[in-house]
Amino acid sequence: MNIALLGYGRMGKSIEAIALKRKHTISLKISNANDEFDFTNTDVAIDFSIPTAAVSNIKKALDAGVPVISGTTGWLEQYHEVIDYCNAKNGTFLYASNFSLGVNIFFEINKKLSELMATVDGYSVKMEEIHHTKKLDAPSGTAITLAEQIIENTDYKKWTLDQPNSDEIHIDAKRIPEVPGTHEVTYNSEIDSISIKHTAHSRQGFALGAVVAAEWIKDKKGVYTMRDVLQINV
Missing domain, CATH: 3.40.50.720 (NAD(P)-binding Rossmann-like Domain)
Structure with a gap:
């Protein structure tokens, strides 16, 4: 080809x-x-x-x-x-x-988890993404996809890089030299936390x-x- x-x-x-x-x-x-x-x-x-x-x-x-x-x-x-x-x-x-084939599997896990979390009370969600300092956009497209999947299945309305309102998902976008890409979604409550994370080791x-x-x-x-x-x- x-x-x-x-x-x-x-x-x-x-x-x-x-x-x-x-x-x-x-x-x-x-x-x-x-x-x-x-x-x-x-x-x-x-x-x-x-x-x-x-x-x-x-x-x-x-x-x-x-x-x-x-x-x-x-x-x-x-x-x-x-x-x-x-x-x-x-x-x-x-x-x-x-x-990334692994990230696309991660997307499916994120969708399923958001569906499950929508059925229980007391949890708030936050996200973190880390990329190399040469990445031009923030948050990453991957982080936006993850956030939009959660929004589709929950009562959250949008994502933000700033201090979030109760109906917003906060994305903490970090830029660190030589990091190919890390994405983590965390649901927190007073009782426990549930996290899923994908870490790329290379491009x-x-x-x-x-x-x-x-x-x-x-x-x-x-x-x-x-x-x-x-x-x-x-």
Whole structure:
């Protein structure tokens, strides 16, 4: 499979290494918006760029008829615009706030736990996420996904980085050098605490998940998520 890398930073390089190890070819590397987007001989594009470039990158791939997956966060206020654009082009698009296979299992655990906690009184929830200092957005897209899952199943209305009201989930976003990504959800009561936590040890899990998603989405049409890739139907 021939893969275009839209964004050639640390994640792009990690994806390249995994893709080559899995016998794929890199057909295009885009480091900045001024590079030439030549999708000749490209089967799938993988976007791990920056928030200000993601939408343009995705649309260029769709214009070329190339399926595209994106792990860039910080641009989701335009998500529905991109979905509409993909459908209008009869294209193929997959977005994930986190491509790690372990994190996507963690999402399912978080959803189930929030459903259970919604049935009992006396607990409040808080979240913590830790990433490297070069991460541009806070909170992380993964943390937002976790918070939105909890909001969907409970009486919480929104998340906040500030001091929370009673109907808000506080996300403590920390930036520490060389931390690939840690996410923890904690429910506290006067009696006890319940926590679930995912700790990434390297970027390899994110890169592997992105390549697996690219392999899965090739030759498909439509809009997908990692739940489709992992065949999670619960």
